[in-house]
Amino acid sequence: MRTGRSALAAVLGGTIALGALTAQPAQAADTGIRVSKVVVNNGKPMVVGTTETKYPTISYRVTWPAGYTISTATTDPFMYHGTTAAKAFEGPGGQLIQHDMIRCYEDGPRAANCEGELRIRPRENLDSAKDATTWKLAFVTFLEKKGQIVSWGYLNSSGTLQVKRAARATVNASPEPVAKNRTLTVTGKLTRADWARRTYSGYGNVSARLQFRKAGATAYTTVKTVRANSSGSLRTTVKATADGSWRWTFGQTATTGGATSAADYVDVK
Structure with missing residues (x-):
């Protein structure tokens, strides 16, 4: 050997x-x-x-x-x-x-x-x-x-x-807490490794899925699919019906790995 x-x-x-x-x-x-x-x-x-x-x-x-x-x-x-x-x-x-x-x-x-x-x-x-x-x-x-x-x-x-290239996703749902059946705005940002600049840059024009997991549930459900703008920013609105966690996720492409954001828990009053 x-x-x-x-x-x-x-x-x-x-x-x-x-x-x-x-x-x-x-x-x-x-x-x-x-x-x-x-x-x-x-x-x-x-x-x-x-x-x-x-x-x-x-x-x-x-x-x-x-x-x-x-x-x-x-x-x-x-x-x-x-x-x-x-x-x-x-x-x-x-x-x-x-x-x-x-x-x-x-x-x-x-x-x-x-x-x-x-x-x-x-x-x-x-x-x-x-x-x-x-x-x-x-x-x-x-x-x-x-x-x-x-x-x-x-x-x-x-x-x-x-x-x-490795990718990242962030999420933010607001307002927190939110009144039941009121509008919840969910934003986020998609970025990926920029090896030339040694940092993560906006990953634009990519579709990401907004997912929700109701409090007490074990699995996420896709609510809608949203396309990021040219700088990688995501924004959409949904109706707040129950306590639970929101996240963005997208799959890998030929050049970039997929990513899933951390969860943002929202309390519905």
Whole structure:
């Protein structure tokens, strides 16, 4: 079993950078290493905000040429989008998501099953709305003998990860308390992660559902659907008939995760 950062991180001082390979073979080549059965984050999207580091899971099977072992045939996964694996890796301007830790368990003389995590740090890996897209998984592969890299290359795979912008919703119902059968105004705000500005910005022109849970009930019921304005603001009116909680909720899209606001409890007199 091999645990922790693999040979690439050790050779490159913990950072993927082609320039650190100057003492190694200059040209990428087919090392004969192969990967299969690739699964990234169990096939689910990863929703990312502006500060919290996310750790999508990864698993794959690796095989290598005769004459090498699990310790001398290395696969280092990374994710990229919008270009080729080589261009993303070598830069400049390549968008990369690196791995955090990979563990490989031998399964025969020239094969192993590997698992671990990728690491998405918003401030390092995401700087544009264009990063809310499908990222592709590739590998830098190494063959070593006597502590020296004798061959290295890029290896594409079938693995992908949909990265989405995290979203938020707020709610406010007023007046509180309200007289029975009088008008209750429910407002709210939809925002989503703006990776370029490192904050949450208004998420406009999106439909959200206004839901109500009567006091003592266990489930919410959708009362109506309202479309946010261009800045993400929501506003509607309803008739106050019973004590209970109000909230806004909306589902995920191709680029943005869904969100549900906290509940605002209103006492009806």
